[in-house]
Amino acid sequence: MNLKQLAEYLELSQTTVSRALNGYPEVREETRRRVLEAAQRHGYKPNSNARKLATGKAGSIGYVLPVGRNVDLDPHFVEFLSGMGEHALSREVDLSLTPAPFERETEAYSRIAASRSVDGVYLSSMRNDEQRIALVRDLGIPFLAHGRALEPSKGYSFLDIDNEGAFHDATRLLLQLGHTRLAFVNGDTDYTFAVHRLNGVVRAMTAAGLPVERLAHHSAAMNEENGYRLAMELFRDADPATRPTGVLSASMFTTLGIVRAFNQLGICMPDDVSIITHDDVFPFLKPESFTVQLTTTRSSIRVAGARICERLVDIINGVEKGPVEEVWPVDLIVRASTGPAPAAGKPGRRGGAAEAAE
Incomplete structure (x- = not known):
């Protein structure tokens, strides 16, 4: 089934079906569930290029991956990415990694914004002199921070543990x-x-x-x-x-x-x-x-990865509005x-x- 056939089968407009599949908040929950069940039952897979044209979204979330001689592959990141990937699969969202050394980080975010290759990014490993929050805001990229900057600690959406x-x-x-x-x-x-x-x-x-x-x-x-x-x-x-x-x-x-x-x-x-x-x-x-x-x-970093993905998709789709600060207690x-x-x-x-x- 393509999008047109799925819409005809459900007796809905192609726009409504597309918006339901992509998590738009204005679609009623009953309609969204009906569309998702039919898509799964009939094996519908959206064409990424067609979806981008129809919705203006890439269907992908991104991360600028630090690389270089002094950067180790952190097992914490691998575990985090596993949790994020599991949730991305359930939301039919792709993950995009953009490798960049620290000194070319600004260039990487600028390239992401210009290409519109992702719909949003998450920021991790927050630094004491954090500059990325201001950067992605200026570039107009939706984002979610994993962690908190020291100053300011408010005014943006984040997930952190205590x-x-x-x-x-x-x-x-x-x-x-x-x-x-x-x-x-x-x-x-x-x-x-x-x-x-x-x-x-x-x-x-x-x-x-x-x-x-x-x-x-x-x-x-x-x-x-x-x-x-x-x-x-x-x-x-x-x-x-x-x-x-x-x-x-x-x-x-x-x-x-x-x-x-x-x-x-x-x-x-x-x-x-x-x-x-x-x-x-x-x-x-x-x-x-x-x-x-x-x-x-x-505190499970895999669960945190899934939650970051869930919230970032909601931010992109307008479900989550305003800066939401989420801090998890630690056992x-x-x-x-x-x-x-x-x-x-x-x-x-x-x-x-x-x-x-x-």
Whole structure:
């Protein structure tokens, strides 16, 4: 069936059928459902060129993909893209990636606007000096941000998790367990998520009357290599009486390196050191799969990818209007890697984390 045949079958105009298929808000929900069911039943697939001519839309959402010698393929992005792709398939929307090095990012967005190759873009990895929001606005490209810029934090649509709240709660758990010597292996603080997480740690320490100067804070890209290197710096030559007893980690991938360092140094969790990591619910890397199951702050980045796609399509079609700010709470899941702080000069003891969390 082509569009004309589908419209004749449904006894509707081609315009109404096209608008129903593309999610226009003025189409009644009953009509939209009827059109979608008939299209699926009869195997109708819209011709992308015809759809673009009929609706003025490309049927695609875009992302400017950072590339270059210093850019790693981030497993978080792969998981996010999987969730986005699953929802895009259900909405019959294509995903378009435009690779560009950082210094040519403006050129990439300008090319997207000029070619009208996508109907909207999403912005991720929000930076402290974020410039892309103003850029895509000036270019007239509909957009949705995954994350929040530091300034301004309002006036545009975004989806974010409560990074500050997550690491505040994680830090508070360690403090309740008696840990006063803390280390935080953070992500790159050129990005706002890492700044928000550090703010959460500082807020919890301040509320407990613990000097912030006592926090051993390290900022680096979130990967296994940096986790291993930083853990070695913190623990290899440190006096057990003064080294950290509580560690916060920004990513499961960083934690892989930290745990490898602990194993080499003979440091046991949670007897010697308690650790809490951020877990994005990766199907291939689970906190329960470690020898000592990891306490985590948990939020699914795959689900976030699906939600970003859903909202961006709604923004493009006029269903979502005005700046909508969506912040997801983050769960704290207590497992075996957290326990009471060891007494000075004595080995630690297991247990007690669940009670402290309550």
